[in-house]
Amino acid sequence: MNVKIEEIDGNIVAILEGSLDTAAAAETEKAMNPLNDVEGKDIIIDCTDLAYISSAGLRIFLGILQSAQSKGGHVYIKGINDTVRSVFTITGFSNIFEFK
Amino acid sequence: MMSEMVKLDAHGEMLLQQYRELRPTLQKLSDEAYDLLSRALREQGIYITAMEHRVKTEKSLTGKLELKGAKYKSIDDITDLVGLRVITFYTDEVDKVAAIAKRVFDIDWKESVDKRKLHQLDSFGYNSLHFICRLKTGGPRFELQMRTALQHVWSTIEHDTGYKGDVKIPREYKRQFSRLAGMMELIDDEFSRLRMVLTDYRRQMLALVKNGKLTDVPLSAETFRSYLELHPFDRLNKRIAAVNQAEIWPVSVMSYLPVLESFGLETLGDVQQFIDENCDEAYQLALSQLAITDLDILSSNTALQYLCIVYVLKHDGGRDGLKSLYDLINGESDANGMLADLMMEQAKTLPFMR
Numbered sequence: 001m002n003v004k005i006e007e008i009d010g011n012i013v014a015i016l017e018g019s020l021d022t023a024a025a026a027e028t029e030k031a032m033n034p035l036n037d038v039e040g041k042d043i044i045i046d047c048t049d050l051a052y053i054s055s056a057g058l059r060i061f062l063g064i065l066q067s068a069q070s071k072g073g074h075v076y077i078k079g080i081n082d083t084v085r086s087v088f089t090i091t092g093f094s095n096i097f098e099f100k
Numbered sequence: 101m102m103s104e105m106v107k108l109d110a111h112g113e114m115l116l117q118q119y120r121e122l123r124p125t126l127q128k129l130s131d132e133a134y135d136l137l138s139r140a141l142r143e144q145g146i147y148i149t150a151m152e153h154r155v156k157t158e159k160s161l162t163g164k165l166e167l168k169g170a171k172y173k174s175i176d177d178i179t180d181l182v183g184l185r186v187i188t189f190y191t192d193e194v195d196k197v198a199a200i201a202k203r204v205f206d207i208d209w210k211e212s213v214d215k216r217k218l219h220q221l222d223s224f225g226y227n228s229l230h231f232i233c234r235l236k237t238g239g240p241r242f243e244l245q246m247r248t249a250l251q252h253v254w255s256t257i258e259h260d261t262g263y264k265g266d267v268k269i270p271r272e273y274k275r276q277f278s279r280l281a282g283m284m285e286l287i288d289d290e291f292s293r294l295r296m297v298l299t300d301y302r303r304q305m306l307a308l309v310k311n312g313k314l315t316d317v318p319l320s321a322e323t324f325r326s327y328l329e330l331h332p333f334d335r336l337n338k339r340i341a342a343v344n345q346a347e348i349w350p351v352s353v354m355s356y357l358p359v360l361e362s363f364g365l366e367t368l369g370d371v372q373q374f375i376d377e378n379c380d381e382a383y384q385l386a387l388s389q390l391a392i393t394d395l396d397i398l399s400s401n402t403a404l405q406y407l408c409i410v411y412v413l414k415h416d417g418g419r420d421g422l423k424s425l426y427d428l429i430n431g432e433s434d435a436n437g438m439l440a441d442l443m444m445e446q447a448k449t450l451p452f453m454r
Binding site for chain 2: 022054055058059062082085086087089090091092093094095096099
């Protein structure tokens with residue numbers, strides 16, 4: 001699982017690549033941790049190359065969302081495939097995030 | 101400097117000099133009185149439109165002294181050197197602010213005026229409650245004006261157009277102002293009355309919800325919110341969560357209100373019936389989806405989501421109905437078509453679809 005964080009057009013973009021399963025969660029959480037410190041900018045999680053997301057991955061996303069919302073920020077999820085989208089939907093989180 | 105343009109007599113000049121020496125004290129008083137009152141209003145939960153405070157300018161005082169300087173023996177006799185103004189939404193809140201001000205400040209009752217009560221039965225005009233106050237710790241007196249937003253609008257416009265002093269306003273125009281003041285008073289009273297009616301209505305509805313008389317309660321954002329305090333989806337959420345021993349992540353369910361309204365549910369009784377009639381099938385559908393995964397986190401609107409899906413399918417909404425449902429829940433997107441297909445695929449094996 002690869003995570004790259006960049007600033008693009010004034011937004012903080014996290015580009016995820018691979019499968020965010022339970023085994024990869026701890027490492028991914030550490031790599032995405034800087035997103036919890038973002039203030040005054042929107043966060044985009046680019047999931048174009050994310051093959052799968054587990055419950056542990058959902059928890060990471062939810063933590064980032066909570067942190068951003070408490071500072072008045074937005075978290076957008078970009079480019080998710082059908083598998084990842086269906087995970088968001090069957091767990092009832094599809095209308096909690098903003099999808100691009 | 102204004103005092104150079106306006107000729108004051110020796111007494112007026114003496115008062116003006118006293119004012120200049122007192123000015124730092126007045127500024128401190130203005131800030132302190134404002135802080136004390138705004139804190140007290142906040143603590144009492146009084147929601148006001150605005151609160152202003154100011155120290156009278158030298159220009160304004162000079163004008164006043166030119167007109168009626170002889171009336172004041174010393175600067176202490178001028179009670180509006182510091183002024184606070186509280187503007188409320190409703191007429192009854194003027195009285196609440198007054199009650200709080202009485203507690204926070206010492207009121208000079210001889211000088212305080214309720215201009216709202218000064219009018220003759222057949223006249224209308226400037227309506228405002230004025231207190232002359234002093235801090236409990238002593239110091240100069242100051243004026244506190246309390247009025248509604250509409251009273252403020254009226255008196256500001258009336259002041260702007262009527263007191264310029266260059267031309268005498270004809271009687272017919274003054275009468276037009278009075279007519280508007282009467283109308284403003286009527287509107288103020290109607291707003292207060294309407295608020296009281298709505299508060300009563302809300303109380304009645306909430307009591308009905310608490311007593312379980314849900315069929316009498318129309319479905320609205322407010323009633324739905326109080327219905328949620330009864331945790332109507334908890335049982336189904338826990339049942340679904342038990343499939344994978346999942347954690348339930350609390351989120352707002354309010355975004356589903358438009359969905360329930362789109363189903364034609366008109367009362368909380370309808371919502372309760374909707375839950376009762378669909379909860380077993382909603383559980384079956386959730387079970388069929390979750391049991392094949394190891395997902396152990398669910399949002400607290402999961403139960404309601406599956407209830408809605410089942411409702412659409414039972415009412416022959418089919419794939420298009422599900423797509424419309426997801427469009428309502430998630431916002432319109434082509435991806436919702438894929439979700440609808442996925443759900444149709446899962447649901448078709450369930451008994452209620454046969």
